[in-house]
Amino acid sequence: MEFGLLQVWEGGWIGAIMRGAAITVAVAVASMMGGFVVGVICGLIKWGRVRPLTYLVDGYTAVVRGVPELLIIYLLFFSSVEFVTRVATAFGYAGLADSGYAFIIAVIAIGAISGAYSTEVVRGALAAIPRGHIEAARALGIPGLRIFRRIILPQMLRIAIPGINNVWQVTIKDTALVSVVGLQELMRTAFVGSNTTRHPFIFYLIAAVVYLAITLVSQAGIDQAERLLRLRSRK
Amino acid sequence: MDVELFWQAVPVLLKGLKITAILTFLSVLIGFNLGLGLALMRLSSNRFVSGFAKGYSTVFRGTPLLVQIFLLYYGLGQLSFIKDNAALWWVISDGARCAVLALALNTAAYTSEILRGGLMSVPAGLVEAAQACGMSRALRFRRIEFPLAIRQALPAYGNELILTVKGTSLASTITVLEVTGYAKRLMSQTYAVFEIFAIAGVLYLATNLVLITLIRGLERHLTRYQAR
Numbered sequence: 001m002e003f004g005l006l007q008v009w010e011g012g013w014i015g016a017i018m019r020g021a022a023i024t025v026a027v028a029v030a031s032m033m034g035g036f037v038v039g040v041i042c043g044l045i046k047w048g049r050v051r052p053l054t055y056l057v058d059g060y061t062a063v064v065r066g067v068p069e070l071l072i073i074y075l076l077f078f079s080s081v082e083f084v085t086r087v088a089t090a091f092g093y094a095g096l097a098d099s100g101y102a103f104i105i106a107v108i109a110i111g112a113i114s115g116a117y118s119t120e121v122v123r124g125a126l127a128a129i130p131r132g133h134i135e136a137a138r139a140l141g142i143p144g145l146r147i148f149r150r151i152i153l154p155q156m157l158r159i160a161i162p163g164i165n166n167v168w169q170v171t172i173k174d175t176a177l178v179s180v181v182g183l184q185e186l187m188r189t190a191f192v193g194s195n196t197t198r199h200p201f202i203f204y205l206i207a208a209v210v211y212l213a214i215t216l217v218s219q220a221g222i223d224q225a226e227r228l229l230r231l232r233s234r235k
Numbered sequence: 236m237d238v239e240l241f242w243q244a245v246p247v248l249l250k251g252l253k254i255t256a257i258l259t260f261l262s263v264l265i266g267f268n269l270g271l272g273l274a275l276m277r278l279s280s281n282r283f284v285s286g287f288a289k290g291y292s293t294v295f296r297g298t299p300l301l302v303q304i305f306l307l308y309y310g311l312g313q314l315s316f317i318k319d320n321a322a323l324w325w326v327i328s329d330g331a332r333c334a335v336l337a338l339a340l341n342t343a344a345y346t347s348e349i350l351r352g353g354l355m356s357v358p359a360g361l362v363e364a365a366q367a368c369g370m371s372r373a374l375r376f377r378r379i380e381f382p383l384a385i386r387q388a389l390p391a392y393g394n395e396l397i398l399t400v401k402g403t404s405l406a407s408t409i410t411v412l413e414v415t416g417y418a419k420r421l422m423s424q425t426y427a428v429f430e431i432f433a434i435a436g437v438l439y440l441a442t443n444l445v446l447i448t449l450i451r452g453l454e455r456h457l458t459r460y461q462a463r
Contacts, residue, residue, distance in 0.1 A: 066397065066443045067436045068404030071415050075432040078422050169296075176299035180408060187301060194309060201310035208298045208306060215297040 004199025008206070013193045020189030021210050027106050027185060028172045028214075034111035035171065036164070039118025046119060047126040057119065064116035069174050076109045077181045106178035106185075114171045121163030125156045158229050165222045172215055186210055240427050244434055247421060251414040252438050258331065258403040258413060259442075262338035263396060269339060270346025277351050288347065295344035300402050304337040308409045334406035342399045349395060353388030354380060386457045393450035397443050414438055 008014065042057045064072065084101065129152060137147045179187035190207035194200035277288035295303065307327065317323045326332045357380050365375045385392075407416030418435040422428045 063436060063440070066401075066440045068401040068415055068439060070404045070407065071418060071432060071435055071439070074415070074419050074422060075428060079428040082426065082428070173299040176301040177405075179301070187299070187305075190302075191305070199313065200305070201313045204302055204306040204310045208294075208302045211299055211302060212294060212297040216293075 004197055004202045007197045007199055008193070008202055011193075011197060013189075013197075013203070016189050016193065017186065017206060017210065020184060020186040021214070023103070023184060024172070024175050024186040024211075025214065027103065027110060027175045027178065027183070028168075030107045031110035031114050031175070032168055032171050034107060035114030035116075035118050035167070038111065038115030039122045039167075042115065042119040043122025043126060046123045061116045061119050064113055065120075069113050069177050070180065072113060073109045073177055073181060076112070077105055080105055102178075102181065102183040105181070106175070106183045109178065110171060110174050113174055114167055117167045117170060118164065121160050121167060122156065124163065125160035126152070128159050129155045161222070161226050161229065165219070165226075168218065168222070169215055172218070173211070176211070237427065237430070240425060240430060241434070243425070244421055244427075244431055247417050248414055248431075248435055248438055251412060251417040251435075252442070254331070254406075254411065254413040255400070255403050255442070258335060258338065258406055258411070259396075259400050261335045262342060262403070263399055265335070265339035266342035266399070267346055269343035271350055273343060273347035274350035274354060277347060278354060292344040292347055295341055296348070300337065300341050301405055301408065303341055304334060304405055304409055307337045308333045330406065330410040334403070334409060334411050338399060338402050338406075341402065342395060345395050345398070346392065349388045349391045350384060352391070353384035353386075356387045357383045382457070386454075389450060389454045389457065393447060396446050396450065400439065400442055400446065 042060065045053045045057050046061075048054075133151055133155070134147060137151045142150070175185060176187040179185055179191060182188065184192075186207055190203040194203040197203070273288045273291060276284045277292075279285050279288075308330065311317050311323075311327050317327055326336055361379055361383070362375065365379045370378070403413055404415035406413055407419060412420075414435050418431050421431045425431065
């Protein structure tokens with residue numbers, strides 16, 4: 001059979017692909033959450049123009065958004081491999097290709113990329129909050145931290161949802177890139193499977209379908225969330 | 236930074252930059268035209284035609300570019316009817332040609348969404364006025380709809396161009412040696428990971444800067460009616 005569907009089934013690859021998909025989702029969710037925290041912090045710095053830090057954040061977002069993701073992943077992976085090998089051998093531990101390590105580097109790399117895009121989204125959302133709201137809260141004598149928690153944060157989150165949705169979609173797709181440094185996620189599983197069975201077409205086709213399913217399902221979920229959180233305007 | 240390393244890395248990465256530029260240029264050239272076609276299909280009243288364009292953009296925007304590249308390069312190369320077809324095999328057998336095809340198909344999906352937004356923003360009254368003047372459909376598109384749509388879509392298209400430049404880095408995964416490919420090789424040869432990253436990064440940032448400047452210039456040219 002030319003397509004090799006039989007080999008996929010008999011070789012137990014369906015289970016492996018599902019495990020890979022679970023790791024892909026785990027990397028994406030962890031990076032997205034980490035990236036969002038980075039995004040809120042950097043977005044606030046950019047919004048408030050906190051003097052020395054804002055240049056740093058500007059540099060970070062410019063570099064990460066202008067340089068290919070693959071190059072950033074190579075940077076983080078190769079530079080950390082050297083460091084981690086030294087630490088690991090010092091402690092007499094040689095098993096470096098441990099997947100826990102690859103997972104952490106993957107999350108840091110994808111999180112850094114996702115964080116740069118989140119920063120721009122958060123900054124835009126913060127800028128869209130009417131200044132009067134903050135001024136009114138200040139006039140009422142509400143303490144700064146509570147203004148942030150009760151006035152700024154809820155509005156920022158609602159305005160940021162469409163942008164965050166875009167970042168999430170990009171983040172899911174970026175996780176495929178960490179396969180090149182060996183994390184056993186969906187793309188890597190498809191790569192290994194196609195090399196083992198010599199049926200690349202079916203494996204990459206399955207991978208594409210699974211990615212499409214992940215993006216479409218999460219899109220539907222976010223649409224639902226957006227509908228729930230939409231401001232009920234008075235017309 | 237080590238001066239010797241700098242002089243070793245820069246010529247190699249510049250050689251890669253040429254390949255990156257060629258990949259970007261060809262895939263944008265093909266991708267823009269495909270994207271324009273898809274945008275027009277999307278706005279067609281024929282449900283089958285518009286449905287195809289919608290499905291195309293959903294599939295290509297919903298899957299990672301890496302999967303698309305691997306599917307074309309490794310996946311299609313396996314099928315016998317591709318191998319038997321001389322023209323298709325010519326495209327698929329070579330990494331660079333395959334990367335151009337994948338990038339063009341990918342950017343076409345994003346371009347079609349951007350251009351569709353631009354075309355939808357053209358006021359209906361202008362199109363009706365052109366119709367009333369007796370302009371044919373092709374003339375109307377060339378003189379009225381397209382210029383207005385592209386003016387609207389240009390800033391978003393500038394972002395897409397940068398994404399395409401970044402996308403060319405994935406060609407390094409299918410044996411094409413462009414900036415990222417050479418950078419990876421140099422990183423594993425010299426272990427000067429950060430220095431190589433910095434040089435390659437500057438090359439990419441410079442490329443993006445040139446593209447942004449070009450797009451800004453074009454934008455200013457197209458909006459020159461607005462007195463500043």
